[in-house]
Amino acid sequence: MARTYAIRTFGCQMNEHDSERIAGLLEGDGYQRASVLEQADVMVLNTCCIRENADNKLYGALGRLKAVKAKRPDALIAVAGCLAQKDRELVRERAGHVDVVFGTHNVHRAAELIDHARRHGPVVEILAETVREDAEAFPSALPARREAEHSAWVTIQIGCDNSCTFCIVPAVRGPEISRPFGELVDEVRALAATGVTEVTLLGQNVNSYGRDLALSRRGSTNGSDAASAGDDEWWCGSGWTADRRARPLFADLLRAVGALDGIRRVRFTSPHPKDLRPETIAAMAEVPAVCEHLHLPLQSGSDAVLRAMRRGYTSERYLERLRSARAAVEDLAVSTDIIVGFPGETEADFVQTLEVAAEARYDSAFTFIFSPRPGTAAAEMGDRFVPHDVSVDRYERLRRVIERSSRLANEARIGRIEEVVVEGPSKKDPAVTTGRSRRNTLVHFPSPPGGAPQPGTYARVEVTAAAANFLQGALVDIESRPALAGSDSSPGRRRIPVAVAAS
Numbered sequence: 001m002a003r004t005y006a007i008r009t010f011g012c013q014m015n016e017h018d019s020e021r022i023a024g025l026l027e028g029d030g031y032q033r034a035s036v037l038e039q040a041d042v043m044v045l046n047t048c049c050i051r052e053n054a055d056n057k058l059y060g061a062l063g064r065l066k067a068v069k070a071k072r073p074d075a076l077i078a079v080a081g082c083l084a085q086k087d088r089e090l091v092r093e094r095a096g097h098v099d100v101v102f103g104t105h106n107v108h109r110a111a112e113l114i115d116h117a118r119r120h121g122p123v124v125e126i127l128a129e130t131v132r133e134d135a136e137a138f139p140s141a142l143p144a145r146r147e148a149e150h151s152a153w154v155t156i157q158i159g160c161d162n163s164c165t166f167c168i169v170p171a172v173r174g175p176e177i178s179r180p181f182g183e184l185v186d187e188v189r190a191l192a193a194t195g196v197t198e199v200t201l202l203g204q205n206v207n208s209y210g211r212d213l214a215l216s217r218r219g220s221t222n223g224s225d226a227a228s229a230g231d232d233e234w235w236c237g238s239g240w241t242a243d244r245r246a247r248p249l250f251a252d253l254l255r256a257v258g259a260l261d262g263i264r265r266v267r268f269t270s271p272h273p274k275d276l277r278p279e280t281i282a283a284m285a286e287v288p289a290v291c292e293h294l295h296l297p298l299q300s301g302s303d304a305v306l307r308a309m310r311r312g313y314t315s316e317r318y319l320e321r322l323r324s325a326r327a328a329v330e331d332l333a334v335s336t337d338i339i340v341g342f343p344g345e346t347e348a349d350f351v352q353t354l355e356v357a358a359e360a361r362y363d364s365a366f367t368f369i370f371s372p373r374p375g376t377a378a379a380e381m382g383d384r385f386v387p388h389d390v391s392v393d394r395y396e397r398l399r400r401v402i403e404r405s406s407r408l409a410n411e412a413r414i415g416r417i418e419e420v421v422v423e424g425p426s427k428k429d430p431a432v433t434t435g436r437s438r439r440n441t442l443v444h445f446p447s448p449p450g451g452a453p454q455p456g457t458y459a460r461v462e463v464t465a466a467a468a469n470f471l472q473g474a475l476v477d478i479e480s481r482p483a484l485a486g487s488d489s490s491p492g493r494r495r496i497p498v499a500v501a502a503s
């Protein structure tokens with residue numbers, strides 16, 4: 001009997017993607033996936049310290065696993081991710097039944113460390129930083145067990161060079177390191193060859209992609225691009241070496257990936273408003289495969305709060321960029337992240353956030369009540385914390401503003417035909433199929449006779465009704481069905497990567 005593993009992921013898409021890689025490594029080692037965490041031979045908790053109550057969630061989950069470990073001492077418990085990176089030895093001090101602790105810089109060592117723990121006992125391995133030359137440090141460079149066969153994440157950059165005062169990412173993920181351009185293009189091409197039609201380019205600050213790459217490095221592709229690129233394919237590697245121009249690389253990456261055969265949808269998350277360049281907007285407008293969706297984290301509409309957050313833009317600058325994007329990209333959907341109750345936020349500051357949110361007409365938003373993350377500058381601003389009841393009231397007022405614009409945006413879609421990529425049958429009603437539009441809106445429609453089309457199917461759906469968070473419609477026709485290598489048609493809705501709440 002093969003040993004089994006299960007992974008519980010907390011947090012953002014970077015973590016989801018890391019989990020796919022851990023799964024891929026374990027399957028490469030002969031493990032099979034178990035559907036129930038508590039029944040697996042290896043139970044991995046991949047943690048996040050960006051979200052609220054991360055500690056409580058982790059140690060609560062570990063508390064429940066203690067009984068499992070008591071009954072099955074041979075089962076192994078591994079803790080990975082940002083919180084492991086931050087807490088280090090503390091994880092085992094607080095939960096001595098944990099067998100393996102590894103951080104964000106050595107995901108590629110997951111299988112080895114688990115094997116080591118099985119043979120020799122508990123191990124904690126936290127690296128201080130990613131070794132730039134170590135290609136395996138990038139999650140995408142490792143084998144993966146993807147959740148959706150037609151859709152893939154591609155990590156283009158790890159770490160972050162910014163210093164937003166509320167965010168722990170720079171401390172736990174380190175400085176920005178971009179993957180070489182040609183390697184990324186090769187990877188997406190290889191994904192397309194396996195039937196992937198949708199890719200999401202991932203990074204903490206995607207639109208600063210390449211900033212860290214020296215010009216000489218920009219030409220360092222892994223061969224196939226460099227060999228095949230002609231003069232017109234300047235973006236594919238050899239051109240970088242030939243002309244050595246300092247280009248806005250993220251825009252070029254969108255163009256290169258969007259031009260690949262088989263890739264019908266390119267998404268990315270998350271861009272930073274201060275780094276949203278005209279070239280990126282132009283690429284979004286001109287490359288048909290790049291979806292009409294921009295996740296542009298606002299965080300606050302008050303310039304004073306933005307300064308205290310060290311965001312590097314003003315609300316007017318943010319709105320200018322948003323206006324440029326909307327003017328250039330027809331039908332653009334915009335989502336955002338907003339924190340309410342940041343230390344020192346006054347009622348007047350908050351009203352400015354409401355005004356910016358109303359002007360931005362968001363299609364959707366992740367809204368959060370500020371909660372201090374240990375290790376961040378904002379956690380030290382205790383004398384300016386906003387009382388919780390005030391934050392809750394503001395949160396509710398903001399929610400209403402966002403909901404109004406989301407509903408209006410969705411109602412404006414009624415009568416239109418949307419291109420929908422099927423995720424699978426709805427969890428609530430198997431007679432209904434669920435998918436996502438190019439604008440990243442959930443779309444539900446009655447399944448055709450024979451049941452929900454296979455995940456990855458491209459369908460055209462006429463929108464007949466709208467709510468704040470989804471559209472309803474009727475199937476017009478099936479445009480194309482997936483041609484997947486190793487297609488998994490198991491029932492249940494498949495998760496497609498969407499926006500992430502950071503940057």
Ligand code: SF4
Pocket residue numbers: 160161162163164167168169170204205272502503
């Ligand atoms: S919020 Fe985003 S841009 Fe700011 S430090 Fe965190 S990851 Fe970097």
